[in-house]
Every structure is written in structure tokens, then in C-alpha cells.
Amino acid sequence: MDKGAFYVGVDLGGTSMTAAVIDVRTGRVMGESKRKTRAELGALSVTDRIAKAISKSITNAGLKRQDILGIGVGVPGPIDPLTGIVVRCANLGASWDQFELGSILSEMIGLPIMIDNDVHVGAVGEFAFGAGKGLSDLIAIFVGTGVGGGIILNGKLHTGTRNSAGEVGHMIIAADVGPVCGCGERGCAEALCSRTAMEREIRASIASGQPSIISHLLEEAGRSDLSAGTIGDAYDAGDAVTIKAVSQAQYYLGLLIASCVNLIDPQAVILGGGVLERMGDAYLDPVRQAAQQHFLNKTDAAGIAILRAVLGDYSGAIGAAVLASERLSSS
Ligand SMILES: [Zn+2]
Numbered sequence: 001m002d003k004g005a006f007y008v009g010v011d012l013g014g015t016s017m018t019a020a021v022i023d024v025r026t027g028r029v030m031g032e033s034k035r036k037t038r039a040e041l042g043a044l045s046v047t048d049r050i051a052k053a054i055s056k057s058i059t060n061a062g063l064k065r066q067d068i069l070g071i072g073v074g075v076p077g078p079i080d081p082l083t084g085i086v087v088r089c090a091n092l093g094a095s096w097d098q099f100e101l102g103s104i105l106s107e108m109i110g111l112p113i114m115i116d117n118d119v120h121v122g123a124v125g126e127f128a129f130g131a132g133k134g135l136s137d138l139i140a141i142f143v144g145t146g147v148g149g150g151i152i153l154n155g156k157l158h159t160g161t162r163n164s165a166g167e168v169g170h171m172i173i174a175a176d177v178g179p180v181c182g183c184g185e186r187g188c189a190e191a192l193c194s195r196t197a198m199e200r201e202i203r204a205s206i207a208s209g210q211p212s213i214i215s216h217l218l219e220e221a222g223r224s225d226l227s228a229g230t231i232g233d234a235y236d237a238g239d240a241v242t243i244k245a246v247s248q249a250q251y252y253l254g255l256l257i258a259s260c261v262n263l264i265d266p267q268a269v270i271l272g273g274g275v276l277e278r279m280g281d282a283y284l285d286p287v288r289q290a291a292q293q294h295f296l297n298k299t300d301a302a303g304i305a306i307l308r309a310v311l312g313d314y315s316g317a318i319g320a321a322v323l324a325s326e327r328l329s330s331s
Contacts, residue, residue, distance in 0.1 A: 006030065006063060007324045008054050008111075009125075010073040011118065011316030012046075013037060014091040018313065019053035021061035021068070022321035027129030029314060031061025043086075043095040044104070051108040070112040072324030074121035074316045075101065081163055081327070084115050114324040116157075118316055119166060122309075123150020124157050125319025126270050130311040137266040140309065141168055143253065143273040144228075146182065147190040151264065157323065169194070173255050192252035195275050199226040201245035202234075212241040228274035235279065246279075247286065254290020261304055262296045272309030281308060 005025045011018045020032040033056035037046055050073065058065060077089035077096070084102015106113040123140035132138045136155045142148050147169030151158040158165050169190035170183055178187025179200065191197055203226075206212050217230050234242035257269050269291075276283060284306060292301040311318060 005325075006061075006068050007321035007328075008057055008068055008071045009121070009317035009319065009321030009324070010050055010054065010071065011121075011313070011320065012050065012073060012075055012092075013118070014039060014076060017050060017053055018317050019050070019057040020314065020317040020321070021057050021063060022318055024322050024325040027318055027322075029318070030063065031057050031059070032317070033057040033060060037092070039092045042093065043099045043101070046092070047101060047105050048108065050105060054109055065110065068111055070114065070324045070328035071105070071109065072121065072320030072322070073101065073105070073113065073115045074118040074320045075115055076118045078164060079115050079117055081114070081116050081159070084113060086115070112324075112328045114320075114327045116163070116320070116323055119148030120150045120157055120159070120163075121319035121323055122148075122272065122315040123152060123166070123270075123319065124323050125311050125315035125317070126272065126309050127152045127155075127157075127319075128322045129318055130315060131270045131307045131309050132268055135267045137264065138268045138270055139166075139168070139260050139264060139266050140270040140272065141253075141257070141260075142309075143194060143271065143275050145194060145196050147194050147256075149260075152266075153264070168256060168260060171256060171259055173252065173259065189252060189256040193249040193256060195226075195228055195231065195273075197252075198231055198242075198245045198249050198275075201248060202226065202231070202241055205241040205244065210241050213237055213239050214242065228278040231275070232278040246283075249275075250283065250286040251290045254287045255294055257287065257291040257306060258294030261291065262294075265297070266304070268305040268307055270307050270309050272311075272315060276308055277312060284308060 005023050018034045021030040033053045078087040086096050086099045086101050089096035102113045126132050126140050138152050140150045149166040149168035151166050170188045174187030179191045181188035181191035288306045295301050
């Protein structure tokens with residue numbers, strides 16, 4: 001078999017992880033392994049689980065370790081790509097503070113490792129083999145519990161001086177008057193257009209006595225947290241409280257996109273994450289309208305494509321493999 005193109009990409013999440021062998025010439029998933037993260041076990045045990053998932057994915061691809069050129073891992077938090085050290089991973093626990101993931105995992109698996117944060121690798125995945133294929137300048141924005149982003153300029157991930165570029169969720173778009181964000185600031189985009197922001201608005205409306213089918217849907221599903229699925233179901237059913245919260249989030253996502261477009265003037269903005277996946281293209285029209293109204297340069301505004309991500313859960317694993325192929329082969 002032709003060697004020279006197989007890398008393993010790992011998408012490490014707070015509750016689950018995916019390791020996938022990727023042919024970086026085509027983006028094809030050759031084999032994969034998913035398992036629970038089990039963050040409560042601590043960084044070292046979770047790293048051992050990552051190593052096992054990597055090995056299993058290689059076996060599932062019908063390959064051997066020596067067929068693999070390197071590993072890329074997307075981590076949910078800030079990292080140092082040069083040292084392979086995780087700075088912090090709030091949703092995985094304190095044992096990840098300054099954890100030497102790169103060197104420890106490389107020792108376990110016997111292959112070179114590249115790490116970067118999950119949103120950066122997701123942006124690279126969509127750029128290389130997803131909605132942004134063939135483009136050179138784009139911004140990818142992922143909307144979920146939070147809002148993260150990655151910037152591709154001239155065909156390359158723009159990392160920034162401290163590898164922290166792309167934090168679009170913390171662009172302040174309603175200073176002083178907006179809701180408090182998870183980061184402590186007031187009026188960040190994340191506090192206005194994330195799934196968490198929609199949930200806060202929906203719960204506030206219900207608490208003020210407005211009728212909604214949300215409580216009924218949660219009871220039916222036997223859960224207390226408001227998932228993208230439940231929000232989508234209530235929206236489709238015409239629940240007024242949900243429609244109001246969703247419309248507000250769409251408006252602020254549009255403002256965020258407009259600010260990004262005014263700064264970078266990209267060919268496209270790609271939107272991913274649970275809410276977008278559940279609600280589909282219909283979610284995009286109001287977002288597009290709000291965004292285009294706030295472009296400073298309105299020439300060919302519709303030519304700035306605002307697209308839905310297409311790789312779903314695989315954007316992270318594919319992007320991690322692609323980034324590993326670029327960084328490990330040039331070092
Ligand atoms: Zn913030």
C-alpha cells in the first residue's frame with residue numbers, strides 16, 4: 001500500500017473522543033475508534049485512553065503503526081503547539097493544567113504528535129475537506145455551549161502570536177448592557193448567540209410566566225438540560241418563547257459575522273456546531289440577513305458565502321490529521 005499519507009486525527013471532547021485514521025490526500029476516514037473521555041480519571045489515564053483509541057483506529061483501518069506518519073490531537077482548551085503542553089482544559093479538570101500531552105502521548109504510542117485546540121483543528125478540517133474546500137480565506141465559527149472560531153488566511157491557519165487567534169466568541173458586541181459571559185466579561189458574542197445563551201433566554205421567559213412547550217419536551221425526554229435537539233423541536237413546533245430566543249441569537253450571530261467580515265474580508269464564513277446541525281439551512285437565512293446589513297462594504301455582499309459546515313463530528317479529527325501532516329512533515 002502507498003505510504004506517505006496516513007495520519008491519525010483525534011478529537012478530544014469533554015465527554016467523548018474520536019480517533020480516526022485519515023488519508024490526508026483525500027480527507028477519507030480509513031478507520032476510527034470512539035470512546036468515552038472519562039475526564040474524572042485524570043489527565044494521565046485519559047491520555048492512556050487516547051493511545052488505546054489511536055491503536056484501535058489503526059487496526060480498524062487495516063493498517064499497522066508503521067504505516068502512520070504522525071498523530072494530531074485537538075484539545076478543548078489553550079495549548080502551546082511548540083512544546084505540546086496543554087495550558088488548561090476547564091472542562092477536563094485541573095490535572096490538565098500544564099500537562100505535557102505531546103511528549104507523554106508520543107512516548108506511549110511511539111509516533112510524533114502535534115496538538116492544537118479543538119476549534120483551530122475544526123476550522124482546518126472544514127477548510128481542507130469540508131465547506132471551505134478550494135478557498136483560501138475563511139472564518140469558521142462553531143456555535144455550541146460556547147462560541148469558538150478559527151481563521152484561515154492565504155490557505156493557512158492563522159494562529160496568532162500566542163496561538164490564541166480566532167476567539168470570536170469573546171468579541172464584545174454589547175458592552176455594559178449585555179449578559180455576563182463565562183469568561184467574566186459582559187456582552188461577549190458567546191453570551192448572546194451560543195446554545196447556552198438561547199437556554200438562558202428561554203428559561204427567563206418561562207420564569208416570567210410565558211407559556212412554552214419546553215417543560216413538556218424536557219419531561220418527555222427525561223432530562224433537565226436544554227439540548228440543541230430540544231430547542232430545535234420546540235422551534236419546529238412553533239413555540240413562541242423558543243422562536244424569540246432563537247431569533248435573538250440569530251441576530252447577534254449575524255452581528256458577530258459582520259464584525260469578522262469587516263475585519264478579515266474573507267471569501268466565506270462557515271458555521272458549525274450542534275445548533276446549526278440540528279436546525280439546518282433554515283437557521284442561516286436570518287443570520288445571513290443580519291450579517292449582510294452590517295457589512296461596511298456592501299459591494300457584492302451576497303458574494304461573501306455564509307455556509308454550513310459539512311463534516312459534522314469529523315471536522316476535528318480530519319483537521320487534526322491535516323494539521324499534523326503540515327507541521328510534522330516540515331519539522
Ligand atoms: Zn467572553
